[in-house]
Amino acid sequence: MSLRTAGSVLVVFLWSVAVVLGQDGWSVTYTTQSICTLKGSSVDLFCSYTYPSGYTVTTTFWFTEWGTGIEPEDLGQDPEYADRLEYHGDKKKDCTLKITDLRERDSATYNFRFITDQTRGKYYGDPGVTLSVTALQVKVTYSSWPNWVTITCSTTCTLSNPNPTYIWYKNGQHLDESTSPQYKYSVSSNYEDSYSCAVKGHEDLHSPAVCVQGQRCNRVNYNKMRICVLKWSTVDISCTYVGYYDTTSSFWFRSDKSTPEDLTRDPGYVGRVKYTDKERWRYEGPFTLRITDLREEDSAEYRFTFKTDNIEWGHSFPGTTLSVTGLQVKVTPAAEGQKTLTCITTCTLTDNPTYIWYKNGQNVQGVSSPMYFISSEDADSYSCTVKGRLSSPAVCEYITIVQNST
Incomplete structure (x- = not known):
């Protein structure tokens, strides 16, 4: 499976009676068959499996759909899940899967399948784990x-x-x-x-x-709670706000500062931040923070606050978390005779970007996915970038070249 490892993330821990599916020494055990968790969080699908002695497991994967007469699709090869799956299992008995940065469209039933070295040695656990994201x-x-x-x-x-x-x-x-x-x-x-x-x-x-x-009250609503973008690019962090009375001041600040400070006055952002909304209303409107020339140290939570004659919007209200990342090419074994190249980041890039692949410095036409499949014998050089995100002088800084990978 083309899966990544990751640092600490929010996890839903589930305590329930295990459900065992199988017979004659073949089984898949799911800790629970139904999970409801929050959009944007992470979830562990705890799972274990058994099979008769004399067999060797060659392939393990999770899937959500299975067409008639064909093998189900490995979620690890699905661009929709790129950089969001972590397979914590092995090819012996553990089949636990973690899914990060959950979206509502991830709601589905997930099944585990394993294949052994013998012709009839295939098995999957049905009905699987039903995940609901809310x-x-x-x-x-x-x-x-x-x-x-x-x-x-x-x-x-x-x-x-x-x-x-x-x-x-x-x-x-x-x-x-x-x-x-x-x-x-x-x-x-x-x-x-x-x-x-x-x-x-x-x-x-x-x-x-x-x-x-x-219909009218003091409020701030952020357009996005989490944003992941590339180094040296530009990001807009936006919210809409309403003040019941006239607004006397408003600004963005980093939540890790001991005292809220207008980001346009922060020495670390000189020449790189501005507020882009040309018109400001006394009572309400959009308020967008633009940061250019992004660095990894810009990764932080950004909050908006405003004052009226009656209130100051509370600083404890969570804002938008920005993560700044580079690009790297990861190589993993795929089907027999193939390797999978994955353009990976330390977070899931926002807004479903279009990927561009290069082979020996030349653009590979017709490939826009974060995954690219090549022959196991291929010894060419490959690199990746993201369309519209990188200025040409900085492209090389984002790319990890992979040569003679096995």
Whole structure:
């Protein structure tokens, strides 16, 4: 499988009764058959397998679909999962798979399959693990008597985390924590207030901030919670904001600073940052931070704040996490007689980029995937880049050349 290893990420740990599927010494054991977890988080599909003595496992992989009369597609070869799969198993008994940076379209049933050195020595575990990926939303319920409003941190499925703790934010300020997904307050509360929720341990995956009384309230909603871009490129980090009263000041800052400081005044960003929105409204509007000539040390969480005569948007409200990465070519064995070249990064690039491959310095036509398959005997030089992301003077700095790889 063309899978990567990664550093620490948020993981959903699952505790349930194992389900064993198999007979006559062949089996696949899934720790659980149903998982619900948050968009943007990571999940472990815990799995083990057995087979009769005398067989040697030659191939292991996970799949989600299986057409009639053909072998299922190895997810490790699917560009949709490039750089997001980590196979923690082996070719003996462990088949655990981790999926990172989950998207809602990852919701599917996942099955493990292994193939041995004997003609009829193939097996897969059915029905597999059903994964549901959900985002958080705040839902509002009004009670006429007594005069209370109930806000609920809602998901499309029941989270698999045992007893999750919910965090509430009011006007961007940490408000409360509870094991209940519901929060009640008096209807007499100010109309300008907004609320958002998160699950503890996944604070960066919070819900959008919403008004719970009327259509206008103080709020900040980030266009993207996570962004991954290449070194030396340019990034726009955007949000939309509303101030119930006139806005007196507004700026972006790094969350790792002890005191919020306007990024345009930070010496480390001189000449590289600006606010691109030409028109600013007194009450609301988009607010975009542009950073050019990106360096790896620019990797950080960026937050937006504004002030009115009545409030200052809370600094504890999580913002957009930016990761800056280079490119590298990884070589792994594929089908017999083939190797897989993967253009890898330390994070999953944002906005589904188009990849460009070079063979001995010449553009390979018709290939736009982060994966490229070559013969095992191929001794040519290969490199990769991303369309529209690199300026020509910096291209060589992004490329790792692979020669005579085995």
